[in-house]
Amino acid sequence: MASTMANGGDPMVKVNDVLVSGGVEDVYGEDSASADQPITPWTISVASGYSLMRDPRHNKGLAFTEKERDAHYLRGLLPPAILSQELQEKKLMNNLRQYKVPLQRYMAMMDLQERNERLFYKLLIDNVEELLPVVYTPTVGEACQKYGSIFKRPQGLYISLKEKGKVREVLKNWPERSIQVIVVTDGERILGLGDLGCQCLPVTIDVGTNNEKLLNDEFYIGLRQKRATGQEYAELLEEFMTAVKENYGEKVLVQFEDFANHNAFDLLSKYSPTHLVFNDDIQGTASVVLGGLIASLKLLGGNLADHTFLFLGAGEAGTGIAELIALEMSKQTKAPVEETRKKIWLVDSKGLIVSSRKDSLQHFKKPWAHEHEPVTGLLDAVKSIKPTVLIGTSGVGRSFTKEVVEAMASFNEKPLIFALSNPTSQSECTAEEAYTWSEGRAIFASGSPFDPVEYNGKVFVPGQGNNAYIFPGFGLGLIMSGTIRVHDDLLLAASEALAAQVTEENYEKGLIYPPFSNIRKISANIAAKVAAKAYELGLASRLPRPKDLVQYAESCMYSPVYRTYR
Structure with missing residues (x-):
């Protein structure tokens, strides 16, 4: 992807x-105009007539006005009807909903992007919850394969x-x-x-x-x-x-x-x-999961340090999440990170990562090799460690079995279960399985989207620990502050900002993430917190610091609204 x-x-x-956030500076002036402020539709050379209609960045289809059709040699190249962008959007959404196969929707969206870029993003922004599973996981996996x-x-x-x-x-x-x-x-x-x-x-x-x-x-x-x-x-x-x-x-x-x-x-x-570098699989995944964990404490009680974490999967996602949790615990408790790591256990393909295996471990697994007798399977590890939080980053579908979930539920009033592997077929368990096997007591989040589940007359809404919560706002925060290096404290700031946007209404539904329909607002708040931390740490180079960072972040975001061409 x-x-x-x-x-x-x-x-x-x-x-x-x-990513639905935009750039900080505008080189050509194209995005600096408001919808009613005319601009000229060119970047390097003048676009007009047939070439203008074939330029996805400037094409508006049937939304070109009578005046624009005359000024840019479009007369006769379009049918006489003039449609607003909103009406174009309504028509396209009606068309997309006719497709029963997700990959067909994906291809239709890509076709739209290739002919009318602004309409593509308007569709996506206004219908993000419906279309994100089309252009993102799970459909994107099939698109990549084919x-x-x-x-x-x-x-x-x-x-x-x-x-x-x-x-x-x-x-x-x-x-x-x-x-x-x-x-x-x-x-x-x-x-x-x-x-x-x-x-x-x-x-x-x-x-x-x-x-x-x-x-x-x-x-x-x-x-x-x-x-x-x-x-x-x-x-x-x-x-x-x-x-x-x-x-x-x-x-x-x-x-x-x-x-x-x-x-x-x-x-x-x-x-x-x-360089200014960021790994989404290591750091982005870690930040979004930590955000969900911080938010879940409102439902679970206690602090992060009061909980014990067990991971299935010790690759870049698993170890990245584990390290960020340890850093946040260290920040909260003032204990050394070497100490807070001991609350976190990882299981890989050979079993529980323990100190007796240290010599044969890859370097990124060694910090997680704690003192414990060898344990080969996940179920035995769950029974032995008795974690309050179970996190799957294994890429192995259905590895959170009925026995594993029931074991988690046997010693936790509210077991917290993250089945993060994508796409849906690789998820460690489904939302329905987590709620059913825990008798409706689990707090569940996944990497791929799952529909709400009804169990014993109650509807549970699963959360989605989706990296798209983090990387738009995180990237925008770095750019708008002129940050030149990524620091772990910036990732912690992003996690805390995400958790802060979960409302009481969300919690009542069992959600530990805010709804994706608010992703622009979420991204602006994350960007502001990341930028504020960058300024605090002396990493920012864009001076002076804007007075209102949230407002500044919103002003930097891309607007998909059509421009009026003179």
Whole structure:
């Protein structure tokens, strides 16, 4: 689920992971005009007539006014009817709802993006709860798997081993010059689906794929070779990171997305001291889960340090979440993080991570190797550790069995269960299973969306621990403050800001996350808190500090409303 690059006037677009916030500065003036303030529809060259209608950034379809049709040579190229953007939106939503297959809805949305960008984002912003499962998980997983077959038009940048030695020149081929965010992937670990090579949308670093099905697929669009590793891989990534900073400056945010564990941790560790980098799978997931945990304390009682956490899965998501929980506990209790880590236990494919296994563990697992006798299975680990919180980041569907959930419910009045693996098929358990097996006592959140569940006459609304709560606001907070390095305290600030937006009404439904319909407001508040922490820590370079950071964040956000062309 990688992404396009974001310029100053455009939304920070993750083609599938939807970001709905906009740039801080506007290079060409396109987004600085209000809806009733006329602008000229050009960036570098004048667009008019047939070419204007084929330009997705400026096309308005049947919303062009009589005056605009005369001024821009559109007479006769459109039917005589004039439709408002709102009426266009209503028609398209009616059409989308006719599709019964989610992938067809996805393709229809991508078609719309390719012909009318503003209408695409208006649709998405106004109907985010209905359309997010289409352009994000779970449908995006199927789209990535079948991308070679449904590929029509490139929407971003592909950098393969063929471009080694020429990456800086390749970046210059991108039409925008003021780039603020780059979301990049090498496609090796897409959701819980594994290596999807070049099929996870740009910006893609294509070093090949080890997926035999793709290598034998006549429609595959990437390099047909096994994945490059070692020095060849490292040199291409180094060239990319160097070229990014040379082309776009010190403040460009590089968001790593869906890299496999063995590269994700190394890349984050290597480039954090020299670049503004953020790994969504390690840090974004951690921040959104911590936000849900902080919010859940209103229902569970106590502080974070009063709880015991057990993870199934010890990869980048699991260890990233665990570390952020430990940091937040350390911040609250003033205890060393080495001490707070002892409240957190991880289970990997070989069983509970304990000190006797330390010599054979990957480096990112070693901080979680505590003193305990070896335990092989999850159920035995649950019975032994007796956690109050069970978190799944394993990518293994249905691994929270009936016995596991019943065990959690046997010693917790309100067991907190996070089944975070995506897509839906990989979720550790369903919402219905969690509520049913716990006799309606579980507090449940998942990575993929689940419908409300009725149990014993009561309706339970499951929460979705979705990274889209965090990365739009987090990225905007970094950009609007001119932050040049990501600090863990910024992630804690984002988590706390997210938790603070859960209302009493949400809690009454059993929700520990605010509704996605408020994502713009949520993102603005997170951006403001992240920026405030950046200013407090001396990491911000955009001076003077705005007086009202929430208001400033809202003013930076992209507006999808049509502009009037003179």
